[in-house]
Amino acid sequence: MTNDAKPVPSHFIKNIINEDLKNNKNDGRVHTRFPPEPNGYLHIGHAKSICLNFGLADEYNGLCNLRYDDTNPIKEDVEYVESIQEDVRWLGFDWEDRLYYASDYFLQMYEYAEELIKADKAYVCDLSAEEIRQTRGTLKEPGKESPYRNRSSEESLDLFRRMRAGEFKEGERVLRAKIDMMSPNMNMRDPVLYRISYAAHHRTGTEWCIYPMYDYAHPLSDAYEGITHSICTLEFEDHRPLYDWTLDALNYQPHPQQIEFARLNLTNTVMSKRLLRQLVETGAVDGWDDPRMPTISGLRRRGYTPEAIRDFCDRIGVAKSNSVVDIAMLEYCIREDLKFKASRVMGVLNPLKVVITNYPEEGIPELTAENNPENADMGYRPLQFSREIFIEREDFMEDPPKKFFRLAPGREVRLKYAFIIKCEDVIRDEKTGEIVELHCTYDPQSRSGQDVSGKKVKGTLHWVSVDHAVPAEVRLYDHLYLQDEGDEAGEAELNPDSRIILEAMVEPSLAEAHHGDTFQFLRHGYFCVDLDTQKGKKLIFNRIVSLRDTWAKMQQK
RNA sequence: UGGGAUAUAGCCAAGUCGGUAAGGCAGCGGACUUUGACUCCGUCAUGCGCAGGUUCGAGUCCUGCUAUCCCAGCCA
Numbered sequence: 186m187t188n189d190a191k192p193v194p195s196h197f198i199k200n201i202i203n204e205d206l207k208n209n210k211n212d213g214r215v216h217t218r219f220p221p222e223p224n225g226y227l228h229i230g231h232a233k234s235i236c237l238n239f240g241l242a243d244e245y246n247g248l249c250n251l252r253y254d255d256t257n258p259i260k261e262d263v264e265y266v267e268s269i270q271e272d273v274r275w276l277g278f279d280w281e282d283r284l285y286y287a288s289d290y291f292l293q294m295y296e297y298a299e300e301l302i303k304a305d306k307a308y309v310c311d312l313s314a315e316e317i318r319q320t321r322g323t324l325k326e327p328g329k330e331s332p333y334r335n336r337s338s339e340e341s342l343d344l345f346r347r348m349r350a351g352e353f354k355e356g357e358r359v360l361r362a363k364i365d366m367m368s369p370n371m372n373m374r375d376p377v378l379y380r381i382s383y384a385a386h387h388r389t390g391t392e393w394c395i396y397p398m399y400d401y402a403h404p405l406s407d408a409y410e411g412i413t414h415s416i417c418t419l420e421f422e423d424h425r426p427l428y429d430w431t432l433d434a435l436n437y438q439p440h441p442q443q444i445e446f447a448r449l450n451l452t453n454t455v456m457s458k459r460l461l462r463q464l465v466e467t468g469a470v471d472g473w474d475d476p477r478m479p480t481i482s483g484l485r486r487r488g489y490t491p492e493a494i495r496d497f498c499d500r501i502g503v504a505k506s507n508s509v510v511d512i513a514m515l516e517y518c519i520r521e522d523l524k525f526k527a528s529r530v531m532g533v534l535n536p537l538k539v540v541i542t543n544y545p546e547e548g549i550p551e552l553t554a555e556n557n558p559e560n561a562d563m564g565y566r567p568l569q570f571s572r573e574i575f576i577e578r579e580d581f582m583e584d585p586p587k588k589f590f591r592l593a594p595g596r597e598v599r600l601k602y603a604f605i606i607k608c609e610d611v612i613r614d615e616k617t618g619e620i621v622e623l624h625c626t627y628d629p630q631s632r633s634g635q636d637v638s639g640k641k642v643k644g645t646l647h648w649v650s651v652d653h654a655v656p657a658e659v660r661l662y663d664h665l666y667l668q669d670e671g672d673e674a675g676e677a678e679l680n681p682d683s684r685i686i687l688e689a690m691v692e693p694s695l696a697e698a699h700h701g702d703t704f705q706f707l708r709h710g711y712f713c714v715d716l717d718t719q720k721g722k723k724l725i726f727n728r729i730v731s732l733r734d735t736w737a738k739m740q741q742k
Numbered sequence: 743u744g745g746g747a748u749a750u751a752g753c754c755a756a757g758u759c760g761g762u763a764a765g766g767c768a769g770c771g772g773a774c775u776u777u778g779a780c781u782c783c784g785u786c787a788u789g790c791g792c793a794g795g796u797u798c799g800a801g802u803c804c805u806g807c808u809a810u811c812c813c814a815g816c817c818a
Contacts, residue, residue: 196755222818254818323744372813420811421812423812504755518767708779732780
């Protein structure tokens with residue numbers, strides 16, 4: 186499209202790949218994967234990983250797989266596997282025919298485990314979960330070896346086969362790697378490789394009653410798929426020795442390399458699946474795709490575009506330091522993208538009626554509005570002016586400060602795409618004293634595009650014709666402001682101002698808008714149409730993001 | 743003296759063999775403007791967690807500290 190090639194940001198993972206390529210490691214192949222567990226909806230943090238993995242494959246002429254890490258049946262569901270594919274596709278990435286499931290490899294993994302047992306590198310342990318926990322030691326003290334650690338390979342193999350055959354109850358036995366109970370790395374203290382679970386798996390049903398643990402399944406899945414660079418987040422750094430151990434134990438080749446990077450954090454929001462789930466389950470939000478949610482589906486419904494999200498992921502970079510990205514960066518990206526795509530239209534969120542007292546009896550011919558001054562290809566549309574219009578209540582001040590450029594008694598402003606008007610009279614409600622109406626005169630010489638009035642005004646207002654206006658629901662969103670208590674119990678509390686619903690008046694052309702269309706309401710920001718089909722196609726606009734407002738900023742000072 | 747990792751501006755982040763601190767977001771000042779938007783121009787680290795050392799020269803190398811994050815699931 187554009188030729189201004191955006192400089193592709195460099196980062197440490199590319200340095201590693203470049204080095205590997207130079208040494209002809211992996212025969213010059215680059216093969217990555219995005220490996221979500223289907224236990225929830227994808228969020229913007231996953232988008233970072235998706236863009237990284239698929240982006241790297243793209244850039245190095247390699248491949249990227251989509252693989253479900255579905256090794257824990259009790260947490261997983263087909264609802265999630267479907268939403269994940271939809272979201273990855275929507276973001277603009279294509280795994281082609283490489284859609285895999287760790288559960289596809291259960292048999293291979295099982296056979297590998299038998300080999301491990303025969304090689305005396307794994308054993309069946311009869312300790313209870315509680316006993317294993319107690320003998321694991323602490324961060325500062327070494328663990329104790331299980332009394333079952335040294336039983337014969339034959340006995341372990343027999344027990345393991347019987348585990349698979351369903352002869353034991355959940356929790357009765359596990360398969361453990363025989364590594365080192367004295368290791369300073371907790372993950373190496375004879376980690377559990379297989380546990381018994383009779384829960385139905387969303388794909389394999391009841392075919393299996395033993396399931397591999399992440400640390401065992403992940404390196405094998407990567408190896409089976411010929412992954413060269415297995416990119417994951419920082420908390421798995423301590424697991425890397427186990428990742429390598431699993432593949433090295435039987436000298437398994439190829440040997441993918443695990444590389445860790447820092448997960449995304451955003452100011453004023455929360456990325457924890459636990460907290461997001463809580464919002465959904467308590468009904469604090471309307472669902473995983475509520476426009477307030479940082480989920481991909483929430484952002485999509487809010488009106489974010491895949492282009493904006495990908496641009497964001499490029500801009501934030503990839504590194505190993507825990508960081509919190511300012512949400513202003515995301516907001517910048519969506520403004521930047523919508524700037525050329527969204528039609529500029531007029532909507533009044535808090536209407537104040539204006540009567541044009543010198544409006545001619547014969548009426549005024551149709552006006553013309555430019556759909557997007559930054560993108561001439563988007564064309565023009567007709568616009569109706571009339572004797573009565575609505576303007577934004579906050580665009581009128583009876584006693585304005587010096588720098589107020591909008592309407593005030595005796596002042597003149599331009600109505601966007603239309604005429605210059607002058608405020609002649611302020612009409613109040615007799616009882617409450619509230620301003621209910623403004624009486625203005627218009628200057629017929631000042632018509633937009635053919636202004637011969639010679640007037641110069643500082644302010645331009647947006648407006649809608651009372652006769653033609655279409656009522657619409659407008660939803661304004663604030664940040665989530667969730668408190669993450671960190672540990673288990675933490676109750677997530679939603680910012681009460683996170684959604685404000687207004688009854689607004691919008692210009693008539695919007696009556697035909699489609700679900701998902703994006704617009705810029707002049708001065709109010711970018712909005713996305715979210716048609717409520719339940720309520721007979723009621724027009725709902727989600728505000729994606731506001732415009733930068735230097736006037737509001739001035740007032741705050 | 744458990745182990746692993748990280749530290750460059752308000753935020754994110756480049757910085758390959760040591761050669762004199764990219765870029766973006768936010769901010770600030772100004773120009774322009776029929777969106778107080780957009781755009782444009784200018785500005786924003788004598789400084790790289792701290793303290794020493796090596797060197798003609800250190801964000802990069804060495805030594806010693808400090809702070810923060812992760813790890814004791816039969817979760818991923």
